[in-house]
Each structure stands twice: as C-alpha cells, then as structure tokens.
Amino acid sequence: MGQTKLARGHIFDIQGFSLHDGPGCRSLIFFKGCTLECAWCSNPEGISFAPEPLYLDSKCTLDGLCVDACSHGAITCSPGGAYGRLTFDREICARCSTYSCAKVCCSGAVRIGGYEISIEELYATINRDRQFWGAGGGITLTGGEPFAQPEFAHDLLKRCFDAYIHTAVETCGNVRWENYEKSLPYIDWIFFDLKTMNGSEKLQTDGLPADPTGPPFPGFTRSSISQILSNASRIANEFPGHMVFRLPLIPGFNDDAGNIHETARFIRSTGRNEVNVLPLHHLGREKYRLTGKTYYTGDFKIPGKDHLDEIASQFTSYGIHCYIGSETPF
Ligand code: SF4
Ligand code: SF4
Structure with a gap:
C-alpha cells in the first residue's frame, strides 16, 4: 500500500518563540485565508486565500x-x-x-505575502524549532483561519500530535462544523474567538465609511454569528481538551456592559470558564499600507486600564477566569 498523500496548503508566516498562544514557548503557524475579515485584524495579509x-x-x-x-x-x-x-x-x-x-x-x-508549503516541509521547520521550546511548548495554528483549510490543518495537527508535539489552534469559528470534526482528536488546546453577542445576522455598524476602492465592506466583520456560536457550543461540549475563549475588545463595537454580560452568560452556558480579553492595538497599521487595504479602525482609541479592570470584574462575577492581554497563566 502506498503512503497517504498529505495536503499542501498556504501560510504567510512562521514565528518561533511565542509565549502567549498556549503553554510554554511555541512556534506559530499563520494560515492564509479568513472568511470573517474583521475590520481591526492585525494580520490583514492573512485574509486573502491566495499569495x-x-x-x-x-x-x-x-x-x-x-x-x-x-x-x-x-x-x-x-x-x-x-x-x-x-x-x-x-x-x-x-x-x-x-x-x-x-x-x-x-x-x-x-x-x-504567503506561499504554498507541504506538510513535510512545514514539519521540518517545526521540528527544527522544537529544541528551543523547552518543556511544555509546542505549535499553535493561527492566521487567517486555520480551519478554512481543513485538510491541511488536519494533516499538520495529526503529524505533530503523533510526534508528541503539543498542538493548539486559534479559530474564529466561522467555518462549517465538518471543517473541525476530523481534527479535534489531534488538538490539545483551542482558543475560540468571540467577537460579539449582537444577535443580528450581519454584524453591521453605521459608523464606517464606504470604501469605493475596497471590497464591499459590510461592517466590522463579514459574517453572521449563528454559525460561530453553534460551533463554540459544540466544541465546548465535544472537545475533551483545554478551551479558552478570546474576546478582541473593540471600543464602540463590543465593549459595552450589555455585550460583556451576554458574552459571560454564553461562556457559562458552554460549561467552560476562561476568557482572554485582547484589547485593540494598532500594531498592524503598517500592514494595511502594504496590502493596500483600508484600516477602518485606525482612529479607534485603545481601551484604558480602568475599563479593562471593570470588564475583568464583570467576567469574574460570573465565575469566569478573565485574563487581560498577555497577562495569562499560559
Ligand atoms: S502584479 Fe499581481 S498579477 Fe502581476 S506579477 Fe505581481 S502578483 Fe502577479
Ligand atoms: S517600480 Fe518599485 S516596486 Fe516596481 S520593481 Fe521598481 S522598485 Fe520594485
């Protein structure tokens, strides 16, 4: 019998020595392509699927x-x-x-920006980095949305998991359930992004200018939240590993008390109890120039400490461990 052919996929970066995306020291693999296209994305070069x-x-x-x-x-x-x-x-x-x-x-x-790579080529790089992780490190798939390339994500996770490498993923949830299903047995940690509990089908807002040269920009993200919440609940229920929710905190979009309470209620309903709040930053500003995209949230204020403390205490009142930014135990 011949060997199973492993998928090839597109990535746009590999970063070693990350300390904030899972336990220990990690190598981050940035997948190309995302279906959500959040206006604040700090990796706009990861949104399109092609180089x-x-x-x-x-x-x-x-x-x-x-x-x-x-x-x-x-x-x-x-x-x-x-x-x-x-x-x-x-x-x-x-x-x-x-x-x-x-x-x-x-x-x-x-x-x-971006290139095609095979699992074996990628694994060779990961294996090279492995000696620098120390105890407890591993890989984290991020992007872009790793599960928008489900076969590639699966083959990479399985390849690493079978080699006793700790595997983590960060996902925006905006993919079909089938895209996750096959990979779940090969994942140790999942970071699941929740953008808002606003129940409208599209995450529309009125404040953003139309961009005649850019894509038809519908609001802060491109998609509805029903699929995202359904995937979050199902993963929380069926995935036996560690699951941490993440909330990118965007002033005027999702930082109001009502949304924080709804987010906390939802997290409680899943049976999980950790959230990592990621305050808006502008470190990706330069990348918008490189990609020719409009940085809609460039003038948005960065949340202050008092506001972050208040949000942390709101989550804590629901019995949820809230970590702000990189102040995490992992
Ligand atoms: S400008 Fe675009 S189409 Fe022309 S060679 Fe470069 S990537 Fe290809
Ligand atoms: S015009 Fe500018 S981008 Fe094009 S080849 Fe010359 S230096 Fe490079």
Whole structure:
C-alpha cells in the first residue's frame, strides 16, 4: 500500500518563540485565508486565500521593472510622475501564478505575502524549532483561519500530535462544523474567538465609511454569528481538551456592559470558564499600507486600564477566569 498523500496548503508566516498562544514557548503557524475579515485584524495579509503582492512605497525607486514584468497588466501608476505611485489590482493578483513583479524588484519594495508549503516541509521547520521550546511548548495554528483549510490543518495537527508535539489552534469559528470534526482528536488546546453577542445576522455598524476602492465592506466583520456560536457550543461540549475563549475588545463595537454580560452568560452556558480579553492595538497599521487595504479602525482609541479592570470584574462575577492581554497563566 502506498503512503497517504498529505495536503499542501498556504501560510504567510512562521514565528518561533511565542509565549502567549498556549503553554510554554511555541512556534506559530499563520494560515492564509479568513472568511470573517474583521475590520481591526492585525494580520490583514492573512485574509486573502491566495499569495498577494505587498508593496512598500517608501522603498520603491519607481524604475517600473515590475510594471513591465507583470504580463497580466495588474500594476498601474497614478498620473503625475514617471511611474508615480503603484497600484496593484488585487483581483488579478489573486489569480497570478508567476509573481514576477517580486522577482524583478531589486529594492525589496514589492514582495509576495504567503506561499504554498507541504506538510513535510512545514514539519521540518517545526521540528527544527522544537529544541528551543523547552518543556511544555509546542505549535499553535493561527492566521487567517486555520480551519478554512481543513485538510491541511488536519494533516499538520495529526503529524505533530503523533510526534508528541503539543498542538493548539486559534479559530474564529466561522467555518462549517465538518471543517473541525476530523481534527479535534489531534488538538490539545483551542482558543475560540468571540467577537460579539449582537444577535443580528450581519454584524453591521453605521459608523464606517464606504470604501469605493475596497471590497464591499459590510461592517466590522463579514459574517453572521449563528454559525460561530453553534460551533463554540459544540466544541465546548465535544472537545475533551483545554478551551479558552478570546474576546478582541473593540471600543464602540463590543465593549459595552450589555455585550460583556451576554458574552459571560454564553461562556457559562458552554460549561467552560476562561476568557482572554485582547484589547485593540494598532500594531498592524503598517500592514494595511502594504496590502493596500483600508484600516477602518485606525482612529479607534485603545481601551484604558480602568475599563479593562471593570470588564475583568464583570467576567469574574460570573465565575469566569478573565485574563487581560498577555497577562495569562499560559
Ligand atoms: S502578483 Fe502577479 S498579477 Fe499581481 S502584479 Fe505581481 S506579477 Fe502581476
Ligand atoms: S520593481 Fe520594485 S522598485 Fe521598481 S517600480 Fe516596481 S516596486 Fe518599485
């Protein structure tokens, strides 16, 4: 019998030595592609499923080599200069297989975010990192949404789990249940993101400007919450490992007392009792420039300590252990 063929998948980064995404020291694998597209995402280069050009105009010498190299005609420049400022047509780039723009760029102004990789190639890197983890470390799949590439996530988790590597995943919940099912036996920890308890089908808000050049942006995230809550309840019930909820705290969107109480009630209903509140930060701002996306939440204030303490005490009143930011026991 021949060996089972393992999936290949797309990732956009591997980071060693993380101390905040599971127990011990960990290697983080960032999966490409997410179906939720939250407006505050600190990894916008992880949203599209295909590799994409990342363009840093401050490094660009405007020599136009990439314009000539792109046989798809995806690069244009604004009027007024030799090449002016370059614009990449993201829809065309999503279908590209050559990425010749990055190959010819000598200044490093354009590079490709994301690449395809096999399980064995990825495992070789993980195995190399393993010696640096010390006791209790492992891998954490994040992204993007790992379970938007279910076969790849499954094969990687199983490969590592079978090699006695501790496995953790961070998921936004916005995938079909079948995408999780096969992988659950190979996961030790799950971080499950809850964005809001707002019961509307779409997470709409009125405050955001329309972006005529960007995707049809419906609000703070792209999706309804019914599937997310259903997956959260089912994982809490059927997954025997450690499950921690995560709440990205976005002022004006989900930080009001009503939403915090609803979130706490929901967590209690699942039988789990841990939440990690992640206050909004702006560390991903530069990446929005690189990807050409609009950073809608760029002016949003970062939550203050008093507000965070208040939220922590609200969760505590429900018997839930609340960890703020990186102040976690893991
Ligand atoms: S990624 Fe491909 S289609 Fe897009 S600009 Fe580069 S060469 Fe052209
Ligand atoms: S090849 Fe590089 S330096 Fe030249 S115009 Fe394109 S992005 Fe700018």
